[in-house]
Amino acid sequence: MSAEPGTVRPGGRTARVRAAVLRAAGDVLAEHGFAHLDLADVARRAEVGKTTVYRRWGSVTGLVADLLADMAEQSLPREDTGTVLGDLRANARLVQRTLADPRQGALFRAVIAAATCDERTAEALRRFYDIRVAEWAPCVQQGVARGELPPETDAEEVVRAVSAPLYYALLTTGTPPAPAAADRAARAAFAAAAAGVYATT
Structure with a gap:
């Protein structure tokens, strides 16, 4: 059975093609938003044949999922x-820098907007955040083991609580969060976790 478009992890020359196409797709999203993402335009920007792009990704949503x-x-x-x-502050600062970056911030806004009306994009966005949350959850688990946080603290919910106010500020004000906002979000999430807000029992 053939793989779903946008899910193949090729190597060699095809890896270079993938990198060029994904870079071009990210540029279009950052510059013009999801509504203007067109496979033919992406192929032109990436200097790749249209047939290659259509065959490998199949659709705009397939391309966004792979991106x-x-x-x-x-x-x-x-x-x-x-x-x-300290770990939560590092996580918050990473999110803040990403959202404040002119290209990355615009790209995330475009993808989040697209996810509200396209289920495949929404699924891809959920997978992205599942991976990132799972990457940072061990810092909370280690904190529990060290006695810094109550037992049964939901590590993934704590990590989400760090990022949530930063995304909310970006989406509701249009202004990228500042480093001070990142530090405040980390302190707030830590204080809530230490108080048992995120304990599952």
């Missing part, structure tokens, strides 16, 4: 500062 998968793969690994608060 998000690639972004998850390329994301920086979590930091280990030795404390929960």
Whole structure:
């Protein structure tokens, strides 16, 4: 059975083609939004044949799904500062820098907007965040083991609580969050977790 378009992980020359196409797709999303993402235009920008793009990704949503998968793969690994608060601050600062980046911030806004009306894009976006949350959840689990947080603390919910206010600020004000907002989000999530807000029992 053939793989679903946009899910193949090729190597060699095809890996270079994939990288060029995904870079071009990200550029279009950042510059013009999801509504203007067109496979033929992406192929032209990537200097790749249209047939190759249509055959491999099949649709705009297939291309976005693969772009998000690639972004998850390329994301920086979590930091280990030795404390929960330090780790959560590092996570918040990473999110803040991403959203404040002119290209990355615009790209995320475009994908989030598309996810509200396209289920495949929404699924791809959920997978992206599942991967990122799973990457950072161990910092909370280690904090529990060190006695910094109550037992049965839901690690994934704590990580989500760090990012949530940063995304909310971006989407509701149109202004990228500042480093101070990242630190505030980390402190708030840590304080809530330490108070048992995210304990499952």
